[in-house]
Structures are given as C-alpha cells and as structure tokens.
Amino acid sequence: MTPALSAGSVAAVDLGATSGRVILGQFADGHLRLRHLARFANEPVRIGDGLHWNILELYRQLLMGLAAAEREASGEIRSIGIDSWAVDYGLLRGGRLLGVPYHYRDSRNEAGVAAVHAKIHPAELYRRNGVQHLNFNTVFQLASEGELLGFADRLLLIPDLLNHWLTGAEVAERSNASTTGLYDPRSQEWDLGLATRLGIPSSILPPLVNAGSPLGVLQPEAAAAVGRALDVVTVGSHDTASAVVAIPNPGRDFAYISCGTWGLVGLELDAPVISDQARAANFTNEGGVDGRVRFLHNVMGLWLLSESLHSWAPVSTAEQRSSLLQELLQQAAKLEGPVALFEVNDPVFLPPGDIPSRIAEWCRTHGEPVPQNPAQFVRTIVQSLGAAFARAVHDAARLADHEVSVIHLVGGGVHNALLCQATADHSGLPVLAGPVEATAIGNVLIQARSTGLVSGDLAELRSLVASEFPVIRYEPREV
Numbered sequence: 001m002t003p004a005l006s007a008g009s010v011a012a013v014d015l016g017a018t019s020g021r022v023i024l025g026q027f028a029d030g031h032l033r034l035r036h037l038a039r040f041a042n043e044p045v046r047i048g049d050g051l052h053w054n055i056l057e058l059y060r061q062l063l064m065g066l067a068a069a070e071r072e073a074s075g076e077i078r079s080i081g082i083d084s085w086a087v088d089y090g091l092l093r094g095g096r097l098l099g100v101p102y103h104y105r106d107s108r109n110e111a112g113v114a115a116v117h118a119k120i121h122p123a124e125l126y127r128r129n130g131v132q133h134l135n136f137n138t139v140f141q142l143a144s145e146g147e148l149l150g151f152a153d154r155l156l157l158i159p160d161l162l163n164h165w166l167t168g169a170e171v172a173e174r175s176n177a178s179t180t181g182l183y184d185p186r187s188q189e190w191d192l193g194l195a196t197r198l199g200i201p202s203s204i205l206p207p208l209v210n211a212g213s214p215l216g217v218l219q220p221e222a223a224a225a226v227g228r229a230l231d232v233v234t235v236g237s238h239d240t241a242s243a244v245v246a247i248p249n250p251g252r253d254f255a256y257i258s259c260g261t262w263g264l265v266g267l268e269l270d271a272p273v274i275s276d277q278a279r280a281a282n283f284t285n286e287g288g289v290d291g292r293v294r295f296l297h298n299v300m301g302l303w304l305l306s307e308s309l310h311s312w313a314p315v316s317t318a319e320q321r322s323s324l325l326q327e328l329l330q331q332a333a334k335l336e337g338p339v340a341l342f343e344v345n346d347p348v349f350l351p352p353g354d355i356p357s358r359i360a361e362w363c364r365t366h367g368e369p370v371p372q373n374p375a376q377f378v379r380t381i382v383q384s385l386g387a388a389f390a391r392a393v394h395d396a397a398r399l400a401d402h403e404v405s406v407i408h409l410v411g412g413g414v415h416n417a418l419l420c421q422a423t424a425d426h427s428g429l430p431v432l433a434g435p436v437e438a439t440a441i442g443n444v445l446i447q448a449r450s451t452g453l454v455s456g457d458l459a460e461l462r463s464l465v466a467s468e469f470p471v472i473r474y475e476p477r478e479v
Contacts, residue, residue: 003454003455003456003460003461003463003464005027005030005031005032005453005454005464006027006452006453006454007027007028007029007453008026008027008076008078008448008451008453009024009025009026009027009069009073009076009077009078010024010025010077010078010079010080010081010233010444010447010448010451010453011023011024011025011037011065011066011069011070011073011077011079011080011081011230012024012025012081012083012235012440012443012444012447013062013065013066013080013081013082013083013162013443014083014084014239014242014439014440014443015042015058015062015082015083015084015085015158015159015239016042016084016085016239016260016261016439017042017085017260017261017262017303018041018042018043018261018306019039019040019041019042020038020039020040020041020042020058020061020062020065021036021038021039021040021065021440022036022037022038022062022065022066022068022069023035023036023037023437023440023443023444024036024037024069024072024073024077025440025441025443025444025445025447025448026073027448027453027454031468032441032444032464032468034437034440034441034444035069035072037065037068037069037072038061038062038064038065038068038069040058040061040065041318042054042058044103044105045100047100050102050103050106050107050108051102051103051105051106051107052100052101052102052103052106053088053100053101053102053103053158054100055090055097055100055101055158055161058162059162059165062082062162063222063225063226064225066080066225066226066230067225067226067227070226070227070228070230071227075228077230078231078447078448078451078453079230079231079232079233079447079450079451080166080218080230080231080232080233080447081232081233081234081235081443081444081446081447082159082162082163082232082235082237082443083159083235083236083237083238083239083241083242083439083442083443084158084159084162084176084237084238084239085104085158085238085239085261086157086176086179086238086239086240086286087104087134087136087137087138087141087157087179087180088101088102088103088104088138088141088157088158089101089138089141089155089156089157089158089161090155090156090158090161091145091148091149091151091152091154091155091204092152092153092154092155092156092161092164092170093151093152093153093154094153095154095164095168095170097161098148098151098152099148101158101161102141104136104141105136105350105351105352106136107351108141108144109135109136109140109141109144110135111143111144112135112139112140112141112142112143112144113135113140113143115140115143115144116139116140116143116198119197119198119199120194120197120198122279123276123279125181125194126274126279127274128184128191128194129181129182129183129184129185129191129194130185130272130273130274130278130284130285131178131179131180131181131183131284131285131286132282132283132284132297132298133282134298135347137179137180137181138157138179138180138181138182139180139181139182139198139200140181142155142198142200143198143199143200149200149201149204150201152201152204153203153204154170154204154206155204155205155206156170156172156206157172157176157177157180157237158176159173159176159237160172160173160176160206160237163215163232163234165219165222166215166218166219166222166232167215167216167217167218167219167222167232168216168219169215169216169232170206170207171206171207171208171209171213171215171234172205172206172207172208172209173208173209173210173211173213173234173235173236173237174188174208174209174210174211174287175211175236175237175238175241175286175287175288175289175294176237176238176241177190177208177287178238178285178286178287179238179284179286182194182195182200182205183287185272185274185285185286185287185293186271186272186274188208188287188291189208190202190205190208192205209234210234210291211234211235211236211237211241211289211290211446212233212234212235212289212446212447212449212450213233213234213450214231214232214233214450215231215232215233215234216231216232217229217230217231217232218230218232231451233446233447233450233451235442235443235446235447236288236289236442236443236446238286238287239258239260239439240258240264240286240294240296240439241286241287241288241289241294241442242289242438242439242440242441242442242443242446243256243258243264243410243411243438243439243442244256244258244268244288244289244292244294244438244442245289245441245442245445245446245458245461245462246410246435246437246438246439246441246442246445246461246462246465246469247268247408247410247438247462247465248408248432248434248435248462248465248466248469248471249406249408249432249462249466250459250460250462250463250466251459252268253403253404253405253406254267254404254405254406254407254408255267255393255396255397255404255406255407255408255429256268256407256408256409256410257389257393257407257408257409257410257411257413257423258410258411258438258439259301259302259389259409259410259411259412259413259414259416259419260301260302260411260412260413261301261302261303261306262298262299262300262301262303263298263299263300263301263302263385263388263389263392263413264294264296264297264298264299265296265297265298265299265389265392265393265396266283266294266295266296266297266392266396267294267295267296267396267397267400267402267404268288268292268293268294268295269292269293269294269295269400269402270292270293271293272285272293272295273285273295273399273400275399277399278295278399281297281395281399282297283295283296283297283395283396283399284296284297284298289442289446289458290457290458292458295396295399295400296392296396297392297395297396298345299344299345299385299388299389299392300344300345300349300350300385300388301385301413302385302412302413302416303349304344304349304355304359304381304385305325305378305381305382306321307352307353307355308355308356308374308377308378308381309321309324309325311353311354311355311356311357312324312356312374325378328374328375328378329378329382329416329417329418331375331378332375332376332378332379332382332418333418335375335376335379338369339369339379339380339383340359340363340368340369340370340371340380340384341368341380341383341384341387342359342362342363342366342368342380342384343362343384343388344381344384344385344388345388346362348362356371356374356377359371359377359380359381363380379418382416382418382419382422383422383426385419385422385423386419386421386422386423386425386426387422387426389407389423389426389427390423390426390427390428391426393407393427393429394427404429405429406429406430406431406432407423407424407427407429407430407431407432408431408432408471409423409431409432409433409434410433410434410435410436410438410439411436411438411439412436413433414433414434414435414436414472415436417433417472417474420433420472420474421474421477423474424474424475424476424477425476425477425478425479426479427476428476429476430473430474430475430476431473431474432471432472432473432474433471433472433473433474434469434470434471434472435465435469435471441465441469445461445464445465449461
C-alpha cells in the first residue's frame with residue numbers, strides 16, 4: 001500500500017565520506033521530487049597530529065545549502081534532517097568542541113585496538129556489542145584519546161554534533177550510536193558497564209533517541225544564516241540506515257548493497273545475529289529505523305576506484321576524474337581473458353595513497369595475474385568488488401537463515417553498470433540497481449513521516465519509493 005502524501009517540503013543534509021549534499025524533498029500532487037540545492041567536497045586535512053575532518057567547513061557548507069533550500073522552497077520547509085558516515089565523533093566540554101574530529105582512516109587506531117583487547121577479549125566484546133571488527137570503530141578511537149577523554153563531558157557523533165550546533169541538543173540517534181561498539185543491540189541502549197570496564201566515562205554518552213524525533217528549532221545564529229528558525233528532526237543518522245529505508249521493496253526477502261565509498265552488504269532483520277559464526281565472518285549488527293537491525297558486512301567499496309583515480313590523475317578535478325572513470329569502465333568492459341581477483345578487504349587497502357601499486361603487489365604475492373594498465377586495474381577492481389559483494393550476501397543469508405531472492409543495490413554504485421553486472425554474475429541472483437539517491441530519499445521520508453507529510457510503516461514508505469524511482473535489472477550470467 002502506498003501512503004497518501006500531503007503537500008510540503010523537507011531539507012535533507014547528506015554527508016558522505018568524500019562529499020556532502022543538501023537536497024530538497026518536495027511532496028506535491030501525490031509525488032515526491034528531489035531538488036539538489038548544494039554539493040560540496042568533504043576533504044580531510046592532515047596536520048601534525050594526524051588526519052582530521054574539516055568539520056567547520058562542512059558546517060558552513062550545510063548552512064549555505066540550507067539557505068538555498070529555504071529560498072527555493074519559499075518558506076514551505078517543514079524540517080531539516082542530517083545523516084552522515086559512522087564512527088567518528090567530537091569531544092566536548094561545556095558545549096565547546098575539544099579539538100578537530102579525527103578521520104577514521106588515521107593511523108592512531110591500532111594502538112586503541114590493542115588497549116581495548118587488553119581489557120576484554122575480542123570474542124567477549126563481540127558477544128556484548130555484535131559489531132564487526134574494524135580498527136576504526138569508535139570504541140578503539142576513544143581508547144587512543146589519552147588525557148583528552150578524561151577532560152570531556154560529552155561525546156557527539158558527527159551528525160549529532162552538527163545537530164547540536166544547529167539546535168543545542170545533545171543526543172545520539174540510535175542508528176549511528178549502534179556503530180560505536182558501546183551499544184547493546186539487544187536492548188538498543190548504551191552498554192554502560194562495558195564503557196566503564198574500558199575506562200570510558202559513561203557520563204559522556206548522550207541520551208539516545210529514535211529516528212524521527214524532534215530536536216528543536218535552529219538557534220538564533222543558525223536561523224540567521226539559513227533564513228528562519230526551522231525545525232530539526234533526527235533521521236536514520238547513519239547514512240546506510242537512511243539508504244535502507246529507501247530500498248524499493250516492501251517485502252523482506254532481499255539483500256541490500258549500499259554502495260558508495262564503502263559497500264555495506266547485508267539484510268534487514270528483526271533481531272541481531274550474535275554468534276561465533278557471525279563473528280568469524282566479521283558481520284555487524286547495527287541499528288535501523290523503526291527498531292530494525294541491519295545485519296551487514298563492510299566491504300571496501302568504490303574507495304578503491306576513487307583513490308586509484310587520484311594516482312592516475314593526481315592534478316585533475318573531480319569532473320575530470322569522473323570522465324576518466326567512465327572511459328576506463330568502457331575499456332574494461334571490452335577486455336577478455338583471465339582477470340585477477342584480490343581480497344578487497346585486506347587492511348593494506350585502507351589508508352589513502354597508491355592503491356594500484358598495492359593491488360599489483362597483492363597479485364604478485366598471491367599468484368594472480370598483475371594488471372598492466374589502468375583499464376585492467378579497473379576490471380580487476382570491479383570484478384573483485386562484485387565477488388566480495390556476492391560472498392557477503394550469501395554469508396549473510398546463511399548466518400541469519402534468511403531467504404534472499406534479489407539484491408537491491410543503491411547509492412553511487414548504481415552508475416557503475418559493470419559492477420552491477422559483476423555482482424549479479426558472482427552471486428547468481430538478480431540485481432536491481434537504484435535509486436542512486438537512496439540515502440537522501442530515506443532521510444526525506446523519515447522527516448516527512450515525522451512532520452505529517454506522509455504516514456505508514458517501512459513497507460508503505462518503500463512502496464512509495466518503488467512507485468516513484470525506477471530501477472535497472474541485471475540478470476546473472478555464467479562467470
């Protein structure tokens with residue numbers, strides 16, 4: 001059943017690991033239309049103590065984007081909602097930010113892993129938080145903070161920090177909180193005992209709220225920048241949580257791939273899967289909208305392509321790199337013969353830098369044919385990603401004892417037809433690609449439901465997405 005729509009608009013701020021957007025969601029005449037009002041780069045900054053996010057520039061850009069949205073909507077915006085990447089945070093004292101938030105790819109994290117595992121065995125940690133081991137999980141980053149942690153009186157994840165600057169609220173939306181490693185996916189509350197055991201002051205953890213909760217109105221300085229005192233609402237603040245809201249399938253027999261810088265591959269479930277087998281497969285249990293669980297595995301994603309393009313065209317613009325990628329994808333599609341498959345999740349590929357050289361070395365070490373030119377590297381990356389996505393889908397279905405008949409791929413990867421086909425081929429399942437803007441759509445829909453522009457459960461919201469946004473179907477072929 002498709003929900004009835006009322007006329008009105010909401011503004012979605014969608015911050016990815018490489019770029020941010022402000023998108024206006026307009027409901028009129030029984031339809032939802034998206035308007036892109038701003039797009040800006042999200043580029044980290046390296047200073048003496050490590051790699052950081054340029055959080056003040058992101059805040060400035062989102063204010064400018066919201067001002068453009070307010071002008072475009074002519075005073076009809078009902079609310080604002082922010083989603084972003086996970087795990088990273090700011091530490092505050094008395095409402096003031098203590099230093100620039102670190103980037104999750106900073107090298108400090110390994111020391112934090114060792115410090116946490118000295119206090120709790122990895123198997124016990126997984127039994128408590130159900131979170132995939134990634135060396136940049138918030139719990140490991142906090143263990144690297146040193147004296148600063150004891151000085152802080154509040155921790156706010158990136159979207160919650162930006163909401164704090166907009167409204168003054170100090171809360172954590174559950175979908176992003178669930179990625180920290182300090183959250184109990186069974187009770188959907190903070191694990192205060194775990195925090196205390198690890199030497200993390202439990203008092204810094206803010207109150208938890210659900211997606212769709214009102215936070216208040218813009219503070220005077222933010223309202224002046226935007227144009228008026230708009231309401232702010234929490235959404236699925238982890239961008240993948242918002243993307244999963246916009247899967248165009250009202251059923252439950254699907255797997256999803258939210259494909260951007262990372263490929264988040266998994267299932268939507270009613271309860272977490274916390275088992276020795278799930279831990280061995282490195283699957284995570286993260287919060288979804290309406291109390292659902294996102295049982296998924298992080299795959300390295302389009303980072304491998306975007307970082308390779310920086311190596312091949314270091315002084316080019318984003319538009320030039322995009323054009324180069326399309327040219328290389330066309331060349332890669334025409335290549336025949338053996339293709340090297342490498343382990344895309346090998347930690348060697350996590351830091352920024354010369355990805356093609358690392359792939360070549362991996363192939364030499366593991367007896368795979370070494371790509372000789374950029375088109376061959378692109379073919380190898382795409383096929384390796386498709387194989388990794390397929391493995392994660394089948395592992396998820398097996399571990400959760402959950403039937404999967406179709407894979408929905410959303411996000412920027414929708415534009416990569418070669419990757420969509422490779423995923424279908426390696427998985428043996430049809431891939432439905434689209435919508436590209438799933439994260440923004442999910443953000444918009446939760447705001448719209450909170451403010452009364454739409455009503456209905458997730459199945460009804462997804463029926464709306466299916467009716468408004470077409471998909472492309474890729475049938476599997478023999479590999």
